[in-house]
Amino acid sequence: MSKPAPALRRPHSPEPAALRRQNLLSVRQGRGAQGRFLLHRLLVVARLGEGVAAAEVAGYHRRLFEDVLEDHSTEQVSGLLLLHPNYICHVVESCSSTIHLIIQELASLQSQGHGALLQEIKVLVVAHNIPTRLFPDWYVAAGTSPVTSPHGQTQSQSTAEAVTECLTLLLKLAACMQSVEDDHEDTNESVHTPAPELLIPAETIDCLHNAGECASPEDFLRIYLSPAQPALDSGTLQTA
Template sequence: MTFEPKAKKKPFPLESLLVPQVPRGNYLHVQEDKQRLQFKKFLLHRMFLVAKIQANVEKKDIAEYYEQVFQSILKQHLEEAVTGVLLIYPTSLLHILESSNGTLFQILLDYLAHENDPQYFAQEMKIIVISHNIPTRLFMQWYVSVIKVPVMYLDDVTQSQSLKEVTTEFITHIHKLSFFLFKTIKVGSKGPGDNLHQIAPDLLLPEQIIKYLCKCKEFMDPATFINMYNKPVYITFDSEVVWPAPSRF
């Protein structure tokens, strides 16, 4: 009886241990692929601002000023148009802005350039919310609405509610109003105009909440936000920690 020699096993390739068989990516590549699919050239962000305004300032001057700022920024950041809505109350304003990170950064820098100017129309500006990498815009262009008729309220909710409750009410009202305008306003129109208090009175945010948020120290002002944005991040890895600590002679 003869036995056939067993076939020798092929050596396991060393390359399979060194090179991963499954292609791997990172979070940045995933975001870039999403932008390519949506034909976007930059990540889209949404920012909510509140501020007090001087009583003697013409409301149309505020709108014209922001339009000039947007045009100036557009020359540096091409195809990064600003969309959103500016609600001008009798003594305060609420501003929703949608654009790239660089454009929103320039808008905050413009405020800082006039922060110490007593004649500047906006004072005590606060950043309430910044939503990063939003999937789509809620506004097709930038609209302005002047709230001419003051809305009367029976009680001041800011006196009986906590900051968390007031902030929740603020975000709820704003998102409902934003979706209402998204469904109502047609592309190319002038927007809600100055009759927003008649079109959607229940969706309008009470001005007392805006003034309350302007005073809250829990929210960042543009200067604090920009300083934090420009501050470098230092991360100490475990491999950098040596024990015992090095000493100098």
């Protein structure tokens, strides 16, 4: 008589407890079929705090990613931090626990008020279970001067079109920087200076800051961690 098969144990997942309870993606486990974490993509925009230098923002994010990777067995961080004179646009690819920690950190930054490094932070996109990375590494690029949208077309853009424009320009910029790094050694920590045509127009960023569909980190976390089902006390309970 054959012995019953042992019960399968759920592999350890670094997901926050609230996400495991509330999020269907977490219920489906935090790792892929080959033991790797499922990938997610985050896109945010924010204005620089008064008197804040681009190097401060880049250094802040480098330390944040180093701390996350040191404290948690998480997936590598890739993406692009684009620094403009007055704002940033940041895309990050990693596992869901890292994305969640980054959004939590942004919410904490926003709660610091006018003295914070970043102001008016908006979460534009959180894409779940992406099949592949769009960025081979994490890059930093700095625009030396603001650019404007050609032909004044930005005012008629929808929020979805503005987000698509951001992602398209960020991908072109990352491809350009990757080709530069292929030709030069020891450039991973450098801050790249992109061509003006690869920079996101200031009007596009303003459009996204004013879009009602884009939530602050605090609002995003509140919505994301809220239960999907209606409140149980919304109706009348019949008792015997």
